[in-house]
Each structure stands twice: as C-alpha cells, then as structure tokens.
Amino acid sequence: MSRAFVELPVVDHAANAARFNADAERTGWHDAALWHVRRKRDQAASAVPEWEALRELASQIKEHTLSRLDEYLVAFEERAAANGVHVHWAADAAEHNRIVHGILELRGVRRMVKSKSMLTEECGLNPYLEARGIEIVDTDLGERIVQLAGEAPSHIVMPAIHVKKEEIGALFHERMGTEAGSTDPQYLTEAARQDLRARFLEADAAVTGVNFAVAETGGFVVVTNEGNADLGAHLAPVHVACMGIEKLIPKAEHLGVFLRLLARSATGQPLSIYTSHFHRPAPGRELHVVLVDNGRSDQLDRADFRASLKCIRCGACMNTCPVYRRSGGHSYGSTIPGPIGSILTPGFDLEKYAALPFASTLCGSCSDVCPVKIDIHQQLFAWRQVAAREGAVSRSKRRMMRLVGRVFGRPAWYRGAGRLARGLLRSLPRRLLYSRGNVWGRSRELPEAPRHSFGDWFDEHRGNR
Ligand code: SF4
Numbered sequence: 001m002s003r004a005f006v007e008l009p010v011v012d013h014a015a016n017a018a019r020f021n022a023d024a025e026r027t028g029w030h031d032a033a034l035w036h037v038r039r040k041r042d043q044a045a046s047a048v049p050e051w052e053a054l055r056e057l058a059s060q061i062k063e064h065t066l067s068r069l070d071e072y073l074v075a076f077e078e079r080a081a082a083n084g085v086h087v088h089w090a091a092d093a094a095e096h097n098r099i100v101h102g103i104l105e106l107r108g109v110r111r112m113v114k115s116k117s118m119l120t121e122e123c124g125l126n127p128y129l130e131a132r133g134i135e136i137v138d139t140d141l142g143e144r145i146v147q148l149a150g151e152a153p154s155h156i157v158m159p160a161i162h163v164k165k166e167e168i169g170a171l172f173h174e175r176m177g178t179e180a181g182s183t184d185p186q187y188l189t190e191a192a193r194q195d196l197r198a199r200f201l202e203a204d205a206a207v208t209g210v211n212f213a214v215a216e217t218g219g220f221v222v223v224t225n226e227g228n229a230d231l232g233a234h235l236a237p238v239h240v241a242c243m244g245i246e247k248l249i250p251k252a253e254h255l256g257v258f259l260r261l262l263a264r265s266a267t268g269q270p271l272s273i274y275t276s277h278f279h280r281p282a283p284g285r286e287l288h289v290v291l292v293d294n295g296r297s298d299q300l301d302r303a304d305f306r307a308s309l310k311c312i313r314c315g316a317c318m319n320t321c322p323v324y325r326r327s328g329g330h331s332y333g334s335t336i337p338g339p340i341g342s343i344l345t346p347g348f349d350l351e352k353y354a355a356l357p358f359a360s361t362l363c364g365s366c367s368d369v370c371p372v373k374i375d376i377h378q379q380l381f382a383w384r385q386v387a388a389r390e391g392a393v394s395r396s397k398r399r400m401m402r403l404v405g406r407v408f409g410r411p412a413w414y415r416g417a418g419r420l421a422r423g424l425l426r427s428l429p430r431r432l433l434y435s436r437g438n439v440w441g442r443s444r445e446l447p448e449a450p451r452h453s454f455g456d457w458f459d460e461h462r463g464n465r
Helices: 013-021 024-046 051-067 069-082 093-106 118-123 125-130 141-149 165-176 185-202 228-235 252-267 296-301 306-310 316-320 322-327 338-348 365-369 376-389 395-409 411-427 439-443 454-462
Strands: 086-090 111-114 135-138 205-208 212-214 219-224 238-244 274-278 286-292
Touching (some): 013 024, 013 322, 024 322, 051 069, 069 286, 093 205, 165 185, 228 274, 296 306, 365 376
Parallel strands (some): 086 286, 111 135, 111 205
Antiparallel strands (some): 212 219, 219 274
C-alpha cells in the first residue's frame, strides 16, 4: 500500500511524486481511473444544454456571497438559532476542535460516527478527539478504508482512490476478519456495511460536514452517495455539523444551481444519491453547527486568490489534472490536494507549500472543468510569483528561472539554445543523456530530436525566407 504523506516542514512534491511513481502499475491505473471519472463528467455536462450558463450563474452567486459574507453569516446564525440550532464560531482549527470536544464531553460521548468532511481533516479532529478518549469511526467507505489503513484521504471525493482492491481485501481481512484473499468489491463492501451498521447503532453522536448552508433559512445540505451522513445524524442524539464559512449561499432557490453542477462535476452522476436538508433538531435531539474560519478570512483579503473560496469541492480539477493523476493525492502533503489545494494551501503557510503552485503544467484544464469557474491556473501562476517574491523558492530554482527567462526573452538566444539542444539530443551517447544530472530523463524517454524547429518549418512554409 502506498505510504501516507510524511509530515515535513516543507512539502517536496517532486520527491513525494517520485515515491508514488516508483509503483508504475499503481500510477497507471490511478491515472486511468481518474481519467474515466473525468470522461463521465464530460458526458454528464454535455447532456445539459445550459451547462455553461449554470457555471456562470454559480460563479456569480458565489462572487456575490463572498462580497457580503459577513452579512450572510450573521443572517445564517440568526435563522439557525431561531430554528433551535446551536451555532458556534471557530477562528481556527484549534478552536474548532475544542468546541467539538466541549460539546461531546458535556454529553458524555465516548463513541462517535463521522461522515466525510474535509474540514475536520483540515482541523485534525480525529487525532484530537482520539487523544481524549473518544472513538471515532469514519463511515464513508473510502474514508473508512484510509482510516483503517492509518492514512490520510488522497482525494476529496474518492478518498481511497489510490488503494488497490487487493490491498483493501488484505486490510479488511486483518481488521474485520473477512475471508483471506477475497478481492470481490461487492463482498468487501457488504462486510464494511455490516461492520459500520453496528457502529451507527452504538454511536452517541454524529459529526458531518456541510456542502451548502443557506443564509435565508438557517438550514444546510449534506450530500452523500452512501446515506451515511443521514443514518449517523438521525440515529445519534447529538449531531454536530462542521462547515467552513465559505460554504454559505444566500437563498434556498440557489441550491438547484449548485446541486446540478456538483454531482455531474464530481462523478458524472446527474445528482448525488442522498441530498439531505437539515433545518432544526428532531424533538429531544441536539443540532450544532460550527462555523470555521481557519485562514479563510485571510484568503478573502487576497484579491488575486479570493475566488478560490468559491470552491464546492467537486474534485473535477483533480480528475483532469495530468500532474495529480500521475503523482497521487498524498504527494501534495496537504488536506486538499491537486490544483485547488495548490492555490488554497500556500495561503496557510507559503514556506511549507511553496512547491505546490509549481506542481502544474499550467495547461488550464482545471479552470475549464471547474463548475464555479475559478481561474485556477491563473492563481497557480500568481502564487508562483508570490513565492519567488517572498523568497520561498530555492536559490537554484530562482537562478534557473532567471536563466530561462533571459533565453526566452531573446529570440536569437532561444533559437540558438534550441539548435544546441537538438544537436546534443542527437549526438550525445545515451549514457550521458540519461545521467543523474538529467532529472527529466530519470523517469521518461526524451523525445527524438527533429532536424529543424517548428519556427524553421513555419518560416519555410510561409515563404518568409
Ligand atoms: S476548484 Fe472547482 S473543480 Fe476544483 S474542486 Fe473546487 S469546484 Fe471542483
């Protein structure tokens, strides 16, 4: 099984990706599986004639919400409180964890079920509560797999996409006593279902994430394919919903826009299987909402990067990204990996995550598929400039960039460098071409050098000579 990312002071995406790439077979099917999901997304999107209009509308609704986020948050709090919901505010991850623990401790909770929530991953809620004697069971199947394996999710929608079914079979055999050697997905899923069912019934509390919260009504929506959030929230006497403050939308009528975009972008489904609306606690139960900032206000302040807060966490930018598909989610060393993670995380800690904006070809495919039209590749480019300006880029990379900049800025140098490279590619012995100094050649075959550049060919055929 691929190893979870090792927490380091500085994320070295290239080194982490090289570890993932060492298993060529895994890299191949990881790439293919995600590309399959990307194609399903394309088919689903092309079946909706007004798809582009929906994207534009969603983008504008989010833009508007972010411009008046403070007002909408207060409106949400007032309506939710009037509905009997306890609303809490957390400035950062530590406060979020303290609040959730406080709620659970007061009610004597010892066992808790949790549906998929990237926010609680971001805040490190599981280890925090486990250290205080509370048992947490992740109930999304993918999350349960990575929890049992002691790993972090590698994708925000498909947390265990990096794990082979043979590995899941071995893991379930060891942890749940399933038949040795069984890799049948249906059998393994049924075993997990039975195991989880007992834990749902035993739980004293349920924690869920929030996909959308509606300022107008004080209600919120949780979307799943497995119904695990509903089962947890409806069986346990206490439901705690944790949400980043950017999850807000102004009105209930806006939900349709986002729900039509979310599932199609995420998995190519017209709609997720369960779309559950929560407004008030059931009689005799408690419902809490924790509104978490944890760096989001700072991101809102950054004009070039505030649009990243429009994200509805569909994962489409990951599925389409050629770098993500071939380097795996753990290589990013952040809770949210892939293109969107690479524009969110430098805002948390530029020094630690400075490598991430460079983990991109800047092909722009992420921006093209994003259902809320975030200019992801532009922001990746902008973060590179910030990282260079702030000295968060290594000296050797800065030197190399300066040199390449000079060559690119002088057509004669550029043509000369091209001629030299083509000549060397043709004449140098393989031993030298693929020496240790050539990092590109370490994991790929270099292209066959053409005799002439495209520019030469173009000039010749345009008759400019
Ligand atoms: S940035 Fe866009 S494509 Fe990526 S997860 Fe967020 S909403 Fe989806």
